[in-house]
Amino acid sequence: MRTRPIIGVTLDAEEPGGYSKLPWYALRKNYFSSLAEAGALPMALPHQTELAEAYLDTLDGLLITGGAFDVDPSLYGGGPAHPTVTLKAGRTDFELAVTRGALARNLPVLGICGGQQLLAVALGGTLIQHIPDTVAEALEHEQPNPRDQPGHEIAIAANTLLASIVGKTRMAVNSAHHQAVATPGEGAVVNAVAPDGVVEGVEHAGYRFALGVQWHPEYAVDPADPLIFQAFVQACRG
Template sequence: MRSSRAPFIGITADLSDGQRHGNKLPAEPTSFSPRRYSQAIEAAGGLSVILPPTRFGAAPREFVNRLDGLLISGGDFDIHPRFYGEKPIERLGNMKPDRTEFELELTGMALQRDLPVLGICGGAQAINVALGGSLYQDIATQIQDAAEHQQSSKKETGGHQIQIQPGTQLQKIVKQQTLEVNTTHHQAVNRLGKGLVVNAIAEDGLIEGIESSRHSFVLGLQWHPEVLAAKNLYQRRIFSFFIDVCKRLRRGA
């Protein structure tokens, strides 16, 4: 008999360094998650569980065994290039290796179990790295004639247009050829990880979305659909489809 309960979706938490930055963060190390991730999940019919980065060795496997889906969130930090076999360049930003190590291990175990995975912004980059891919460490430095990918306007507004690749899972979800998306990143997918295909590109040719050809549902998006979802049908479709897949693939359902 199919379970009727809402699927449990793990959302990876960000980390603060414990230093006070104005009034934004408490003056102690803190795990936190912007509310719009959980709001988008819950609006689509899921229940969110925040996953703090932890050094407890069995934690990633235990989390994956208890979840119906995984959302790898974004954050204001860069993935250290040692995770994809490169040395840092000068324009590399702030890094959080503890979070990255946790997310890469968590992602790897989720992929082994074929757990549905949605990666947003840095989460899309984490999926690519977990599957053996690499990143542009700094778009402006490493890509000639690249467009601006760090919009000055609020994230609730579009920053540029992307082209959805025909025949991809993303195209089937949003049912559009183009989308206006926000953009707040200075890194991007470079070499694709194993089994990944490009599902969206920016006007300058930069990869804006990836998905797996080897898993039931692995979707990485370079923009922030959770910020746009409240007022944008096409962004809401992404979360609705994700939750529907989690329900269908739920173990024991």
């Protein structure tokens, strides 16, 4: 019997240029180290959509990571794409397939930043394509200061999975997004909001563990951030 649950971690992908003359996968180390420190065995998942079910046969849980791109608005009835929208179709196709597969198997799922938005779409939710054009007097959600520093606070809804994990009603979070969840999907609920009303987290009580957070807890900006990984890994132990 293995002592560490195997958690699949979705990768980011870039076309040739910069780091490599060939297409490449990459992901910040702190996603993996946060999971390992919480007791998991992280496994990177290349974007082979046809292998999504085979991956899931091996996994005890799924972490959907963030990245500098957006979910195609056509996937949630969002209408024409805003000029700021950047797509990575191959990544999104894979992430939707593996997320829907994980939910169908009731495997624990944690979505971070763009991964939270992807989870909301997988649950039938919708997104705001560009916060500055939609939310009056919005905060600067693409914070100018470094990501290992807080950008703003959030208010956490009572009687939610997130509240039970972090044990408090407010947290300091970092912020690196121009989109946000508009509606969380049928049966899903919003578990946290920013001072300007922008959704900062979603969850669905109909699954063993289906949680999304808009910030990046792998930076541990708030002392409660590691608790999110600990609760996720514990859920993956079954």
